[in-house]
Amino acid sequence: MKWSVVRGGHVIEIVTRMTGHSPVAISRDRLKLLDFTPLEREHQAAVQLDVVMSRFAIDDAGHIVKLYIRDKFTDVHADLALSLTRLKQFSALNHPHSAAGVSDCGMAELLSHPALEDVTYQGNQKLTGAFFNALRPGSSITRIGVPFCPIDDASLALADGCSLTHISLRGSQVSDDSIDTLASMRSLQQVHVKQTRVTRIGVERLRNLLPGCWIDMLDRPHDG
Incomplete structure (x- = not known):
């Protein structure tokens, strides 16, 4: 059957x-993830990832290409994710927001994955943005979402000039002082700055600097 x-x-x-x-x-x-993974190396990682994973996707060859993670994902699990050689998308959610999950070091390790393109980690109060330093020239990462993480202007500045196309900073601590950093991301197509300290003046300035970029400017508490 x-x-x-x-x-x-x-x-x-x-x-x-x-x-x-x-x-x-x-x-x-x-x-279980391991039920879908015939590849020995990925099967071994799957055994340990099953305890923190909620959903996943694989390609036709059995490679794990997407992971959807709960808040128990730690720096140890970040190392396991590196063994998933064709992983393209990683998404994790802390609900409610908490200090559970990976640290900046673990996030930086995750960003070093040579195939990974899309990373979202929502509500992780451990993530201060120091991991942005891992976005080296030629990085495969094109999308980063860190909504409701304590990212500030100084830490976002570490991503200056990177090749991101999408970034979500919703609910972070960034302000108009980050406009130049965002403008330096010349490939940027979409940015979310809801519920941050970025003002309408800052949004308009960014729009002038990156006319091809869609900027989410709704529901901001500081509407200067």
Whole structure:
């Protein structure tokens, strides 16, 4: 007996487990990452990542390409993520916001992944922005989202001139002093600055400096 489940746009055929003489289908909420990962190296990482992971996606070859993580993801798990050689997207959420999760060091390690393109970590109060220093020239990272993390102007300045196309700083501590840093990201197509200290004047200045960039400017408490 077989059934199918969709992961990342791909339909994966699963053979049901056998108990005695009767086939028993695996409940969706009991499916483990390792059940989908035939590759030995990634299988070993999957065994340890299952305790912190909520959802995932794989490609046709069985490589893990997306991870959706809970707040128990630590610096140790960041090292495991590096073993997923085709990982493209990483997303983690602390709800409510807390100091659980990776540190700046762990985030920097994650950003060093040669295939990773899109990283979001929401509500992690450990992330101060020191990890931006890991965005070296030629980095594969094009999208970073750190909403409701304590990023300030000084730490964002470490990303000066990087090749990001999208960045979310919603709920952070950045202000108009970060406009020059954002303007230095010449590939930037989208930036979120809701609920920050960036004023309407700062938004208009950034719009003039990056006319092709879409700027989220709604719901800001400081509307100078």
